[in-house]
Amino acid sequence: QKEVEQDPGPLSVPEGAIVSLNCTYSNSAFQYFMWYRQYSRKGPELLMYTYSSGNKEDGRFTAQVDKSSKYISLFIRDSQPSDSATYLCAMSLSGSARQLTFGSGTQLTVLP
């Protein structure tokens, strides 16, 4: 079993839709959770960073962590074509940058 599972997609949605991206994990000790966005032929960039359980909102993006279910989500409201990218979840025990465990990414296309 992989430590972090992420549906690779591809996922296509119409512009304006609410997008839900998810990851499940097996290690209950993970405390720090991140979402990265990776545009085609670019490196990943940090989108959201959360600690422990709960929600965090930043503009159209909401990150949600449910530690009891070992499940994290990223919601994108009013999705735009510019949101088309691969979204990677990542998590770590200590928050240390060298101990990140990544999901394999979900490819999202927002159709105009």
Add this chain to the structure above:
Amino acid sequence: ETGVTQTPRHLVMGMTNKKSLKCEQHLGHNAMYWYKQSAKKPLELMFVYNFKEQTENNSVPSRFSPECPNSSHLFLHLHTLQPEDSALYLCASSQGSGTAGNTIYFGEGSWLTVV
């Protein structure tokens, strides 16, 4: 512009060639990383350098040889690679590598094809 610059962006090499990937960070960070990204697979951490000292080598084959002359520059020397080594190689940096909350910044990557 992410502050982490990688060259070359694309590289095609034969299995007997020797080539190098270069990374430079302009963020004043102390830690630098090499990751490998293959299609449909999670990012794999290869090497970590903290203040020019290698602190992590995740069982990477010796045909990959990192070099970190200072905190701003990182190289990955490649020799006698295999076709399965074809991937996107990402350099990254952060302010320290062992402290919670340190954000990692990635470069745009070097696409490597081994023929």
